[in-house]
Amino acid sequence: SKNLCGKSLLTLLDLSSDDIRYLLELAVNFKNLKRTKTPHRYLEGKNIVLIFEKTSTRTRCSFEVAGMDLGLGVTYLESSGSQIGKKESIKDTARVLGRIYDGIEYRGYEQKTVEILAQYSGIPVWNGLTDRFHPTQMLADLMTIEEKFGHLKNLNLTFMGDARNNIGNSLMIACAKTGINFIACAPKKLWPEEDLIKQAYEIAKKSGCSINFTEDVKKAASGSDIIYTDIWVSMGEPQNIWEEKINLLKPYQVNADVMSKAKKDAVFMHCLPAFHDLNTAIASEIYRKFGLKEMEVSDEVFESSQSIVFDEAENRMHTVKAVIYSTLC
Ligand code: CP
Numbered sequence: 295s296k297n298l299c300g301k302s303l304l305t306l307l308d309l310s311s312d313d314i315r316y317l318l319e320l321a322v323n324f325k326n327l328k329r330t331k332t333p334h335r336y337l338e339g340k341n342i343v344l345i346f347e348k349t350s351t352r353t354r355c356s357f358e359v360a361g362m363d364l365g366l367g368v369t370y371l372e373s374s375g376s377q378i379g380k381k382e383s384i385k386d387t388a389r390v391l392g393r394i395y396d397g398i399e400y401r402g403y404e405q406k407t408v409e410i411l412a413q414y415s416g417i418p419v420w421n422g423l424t425d426r427f428h429p430t431q432m433l434a435d436l437m438t439i440e441e442k443f444g445h446l447k448n449l450n451l452t453f454m455g456d457a458r459n460n461i462g463n464s465l466m467i468a469c470a471k472t473g474i475n476f477i478a479c480a481p482k483k484l485w486p487e488e489d490l491i492k493q494a495y496e497i498a499k500k501s502g503c504s505i506n507f508t509e510d511v512k513k514a515a516s517g518s519d520i521i522y523t524d525i526w527v528s529m530g531e532p533q534n535i536w537e538e539k540i541n542l543l544k545p546y547q548v549n550a551d552v553m554s555k556a557k558k559d560a561v562f563m564h565c566l567p568a569f570h571d572l573n574t575a576i577a578s579e580i581y582r583k584f585g586l587k588e589m590e591v592s593d594e595v596f597e598s599s600q601s602i603v604f605d606e607a608e609n610r611m612h613t614v615k616a617v618i619y620s621t622l623c
């Protein structure tokens with residue numbers, strides 16, 4: 295699809311259903327090339343820069359390895375080692391990087407920032423997560439779902455938890471665009487953004503799927519093919535809201551009881567990182583404060599054979615490669 299050439303990916307709303315289909319097929323090809331150790335340095339001589347104002351494991355590594363596999367030069371930049379956000383505005387940064395590089399990945403806070411980068415750099419910009427959207431995660435998730443079920447249309451996906459965060463917002467759009475029936479199961483306060491819901495309804499009408507919202511966990515899980523969750527407190531959310539959010543979200547934990555309501559061959563998905571045990575510093579802090587050993591997902595479900603979270607993580611790299619390749623033409 296030549297029509298992605300030179301384009302940015304700031305939200306999944308930027309892509310048509312055909313674009314998504316094209317990217318997923320491209321990603322499958324790249325996965326095969328990787329598996330068969332077939333070189334694919336198609337973009338030798340070009341360079342990309344990865345900006346991270348928040349921490350990352352999957353997104354950074356996916357962009358770095360995808361870039362290197364494609365023969366690109368890759369620079370990693372963070373706010374602390376650069377002028378970004380302190381001495382220099384995003385608008386000026388965009389104009390500088392646009393003169394030096396062929397593409398920019400950005401992870402940070404406001405969606406506005408990634409929009410300014412795209413507007414002023416004149417080169418493709420890829421959103422590696424903002425407060426509102428995480429589009430490259432969505433492509434990996436769709437690829438993983440298709441690998442598991444062989445198709446996307448008419449599947450039922452239930453998102454449990456903070457449905458108003460970047461993942462909740464993005465998944466609703468991803469499902470609407472690809473014909474997956476979507477249910478957000480969350481306290482009303484944490485349903486996706488109202489304006490996005492309106493857009494999702496319009497998109498879903500065209501692809502013939504449903505978009506629903508509920509606070510009823512049993513109802514939401516029953517008949518589901520995919521139960522998806524994300525952390526209850528996202529990067530950048532202030533500590534003083536933790537307690538309120540955790541208490542609000544406690545009833546929405548994905549555990550064996552919830553999975554038992556879903557279809558027999560249902561899968562569990564999570565973009566990661568996940569709080570399913572006490573094995574991290576933040577998890578221990580939460581345990582001290584709130585007495586919770588597990589948060590959004592029980593360790594039992596996370597480690598079960600229904601869990602396909604590491605397939606998702608691997609597919610980040612293959613789908614990011616498809617995005618870079620199709621836009622840096
Ligand atoms: N899922 C995801 O984006 O992970 P990272 O924060 O590790 O990049």
Ligand code: NVA
Pocket residue numbers: 423459460461524525527528529565566567
């Ligand atoms: N909602 C999470 C996603 C992490 C990949 C966050 O923004 O921290």
